[in-house]
Amino acid sequence: MAEPALSGPDAAWAVRLRGVTKTYDSGVTALGPLDLDVVSGEFVSLLGPSGCGKSTALRLIAGLAAPSAGTVELAHHGAERRGSHRVGFVFQEPTLMPWANVRDNVRLPLKLARPAATDADARIEAALDQVGLADFAAAYPRELSGGMKMRVSLARALVTDPDILLMDEPFAALDEITRFRLNNDLLSLWRNLHKTVIFVTHSVFESVYLSQRVIVMTARPGRIGAEFRITSSEPRGEEFRTSAEYAAFCREVSGALAPSYAGQAGA
């Protein structure tokens, strides 16, 4: 796929989707057409009912699947191509290699890179430090809790220092206490590391808590139904969860989400 180099006034965008659709071999259209611009350094949530294609959108952006129509563009620096380590991906499951310890799991992207990274060990230590797992480098995945496995997954995505972090319902399987803690840790990572984050979730509360912008998607085929800018007195913390403005945003976003569910049986 030919990708234009960045120049001039366009320099702000990090991800740009134009008329993107995804139709499966079965003839089911899962997504689109979808137009989306994500600004560099922005935290955007894609919010929608299950099956609305939000995970598909993320996989298209990551290059894990090809769009049936339309273009997916990622802003990039120098000669690096899409699908290389400019993108970090965090799956809903921790998706760790059970036969490798934490350090080697985090090492994977560096090991696969060609040419191999020379400062791998230092970068691994730094990434583990960022997610608070420095003491668990030698542990095996089965010895870790669900939240810690997710932290390893996050460290693995961060170890290549990607510009864009794609997260596919990463905390959906965790208990609420762990999820809240990881939400806060993710927010401070985002503030410190200046990444562009695209965060897929089906939780209104999570999307409002984390994002600068919430994009509500319609039921299949997924399109953009509504968009909300979430403003708050940053930095956000636990007190934001109980604030009146948070509640108001949640009510507003929930209202926009309702039509997505209206057509669905049993929803």
Place this chain on the structure above:
Amino acid sequence: MKSPQDLVRFLLPLAVFAAGLVLWEAIVRAYGIQPYVLPSPLLVLRTLVADWPVLSQSLGVTLLTTLEGFIAAAVGGVVLALLFNQSKWLEYSLFPYAVVLQVTPVIAIAPLLLIYLQQQTAVIVCAWIVAFFPVLSNTTLGLSSVDRNLAGLFQLYGASRLQTLLFLKLPAALPYILGGLRIAGGLSLIGAVVAEIAAGSAGAGSGLAFRIAESGYRLNIPRMFAALLLLSLAGIVIYGVLALVSHLLLRRWHESALGKDN
């Protein structure tokens, strides 16, 4: 042996074994059964000791054949599965024949092989035919059981086919491969025994199965039992060694090698 229950699980089969031997010995003595009809356990043991020079040599021959057949099966099964995994065309072309080879009774193939191949080679080929299929099918299953998201991750980071094979598919398939090898160990012994019986030739290079057949013709029933005992022990040891190797390789991460309390 951590708990009394573990001890019982360990001792109970031994107790049954001992009781069976005592009963056997008692029946042979009580009814005065002749050794050429049914030898007593003690006589079998005495024969084992007395015939040890002959039997140990035969044991060596059979074990060597088994080992060669097993190695051929392990290498052949894994390599074939890797080729199948890399090329669907190859898999579609050859897999049916692997199945045919597997479902045709080896005892029927052995006489044919003995016509076309040297005896020692034929015996190893028999062991290979019986043992390679579980390795092939298990490895094939393992290679295709890779976590879809992990495969996506490798794709995302631009992994080459070789990298994906070495760092993802082979480790993910390892528990399956080891399971196949555990079955193949016992089967290669069976293959070796079947081929030896089919070959039926005497001489210094005769394995345990040949000793059993030979002793049968000579009505040397105690030696038959002694040779059978050795074969059975060899099978148990082979299984035990492979199970141990499997445990050592998987103990850090795989469910099958973890205790219940983990």
